Amino acid sequence: MAGNSQKPASNHQPNPHNSFDDNQQKIKTYKKKVARSFILAFTTLIAIIAICIAWFVANNRVSGTNSSVSAQSSIPFELASMGVRQEAEEKALSGSLSAGTSEQYEKYIDAETGTEVPLTAMFYIGTNSLAWHLNGQETLAPGASGDLVFYLIPKVDGLKTADVILDLAGYAKTDGSSNAEQIKDTQLQSLIKGHILIFKNLDDEKGYSNWIGKYNKSEYTFSNSFTVKAPEKSGFQKGVPYKVTLHWIWPRYFRNYIYNLRSTEEDLFAGTLEGNETYQAINNFVNAQASVSMDNYNYLFAKDNNFKIDGSIGVNMSDAVLDSCSKYYNKADEYIGKTAEYVYVQIVVR
Template structure:
């Protein structure tokens, strides 16, 4: 009888039911939301710092990010001088970078000689978190950094981004106070806080996913006179390349991050069942071919909390996930979304700090 009632829900009734469920889970996030402002500060400093670069030869710790093998062909920078760092978490220890000015714009930059750097934020370069109340389901934003070419002609830079979660107390004072989360929690983090190289404000949708589960893509960042692109190849490498880079020129790279609030953001192609929430894969070309098969794994699952593999396998299947794109069924979706919401709750209970590591070569 309960299933029959679910099937008889109208879209509007279903949306209200889902929203009530979301609010229920948010009320259970006491540990996470109690320190929401602190988590936001830590995230701005440690994760997607958008990205102001500061030179360091120190060993990398749990509160720092690194860029390896910068070399002499390019430097990495953010708009803003090193004297104007903005607010950053006390766990991040960073030495001032090199202040440079190109085309009347101030940058905090690496100096071409260091192979390891840490970062903090500048006033003009931060996570741009839209919620302002901490990082939680529904949070999103963007980050911009710059590649400064030191030569004329072809330039290629390979980027690798790694998101890592940490646990720790509210009064953590040093990197040693943080503990990297366990493997199963880390996997859920990678499937719930996502990075993209493109965002369409008109359709409130994302493109060019940066993930081990993503497919190949290529986005044009240049002009008719200079072919600049950011792409993901078959091996999963993220490559920025310019056919005709100009010496002493700063080229911006903007990435977008989002913590999808509801499972339907992964499934549907319009906002009938997401309300005003974003859509992740609006077209079939945006959707990785085997994503739904990967989402149904009973082991190493990035998206759902799997407590009983046998029960999970009867509720969540690749065919049912695909069905939502063509013919949304509120009853079937409601049963599947419970596993996604439980994963969000698990992250809220276990992850207090986040780090985004960026390697470039």
């Protein structure tokens, strides 16, 4: 039988020392949850960045036999998207990208599950310099997230895989220029790649998973890539769109890379972290950035002469380590916001 959960009233005054201790604990807990030293001081700067998306696809597929290599004559894939063209892309590039050929399809196949989905819709199709159509107009800022959806349309029979490479780059309009150009700033381009993360999966149980980011610690290089495998044993069906969905996020706080309170604190992860391969990959990446001494090859932190992160980064890190990481992560956000006007996502399929 359950007892009464209400506590009896007390006539005693609260102990001021206990109250102080309680407040200290609340402050400590708050720091763990928020840990952002600049508290959105520069959000308005970063909010001007628009995600303007272009893509490209290789015109042939290379096959090899022993030492000989030849290019197949047929284009292996066309790319397609649905929805609206990004206004910022048209404005920044004066509509120089192709809208693609409009064509109506009656179905598509989910590339992840192999499920055939009936759908009567207009697709924008092509093989090079295509503007990416999305569900709505997208903008980027810390805390923003969304989906990148595209379709692979096989042009030949028997293809079993498609290798996908994504690249993110910061652009801005220079004085007297009508179109945006890629900014020649290695530090900026590196930070954009590390602050905008792309995953193959997202659910309530684990949060984000299957990160497509790949960091080479010995060479200080970072790339986004993955392979789409045909859901059918015989390979992709020629002429049928295969839907590929990716999930992107720009974490609002540094803590979002580390903890697992996705539902309340916007963290990347949910549930247990033990055995989570994506968490381990992200954590390895983050710790590697803390030891990189060259600004142009740091994908997470914008440092100064006093830069120092003394200790490992993880769920049990000290408040001092968390504060230092948050400080330099925020400086990086600020640097991106002050330097870039647009972020372009380029996709290559081969």
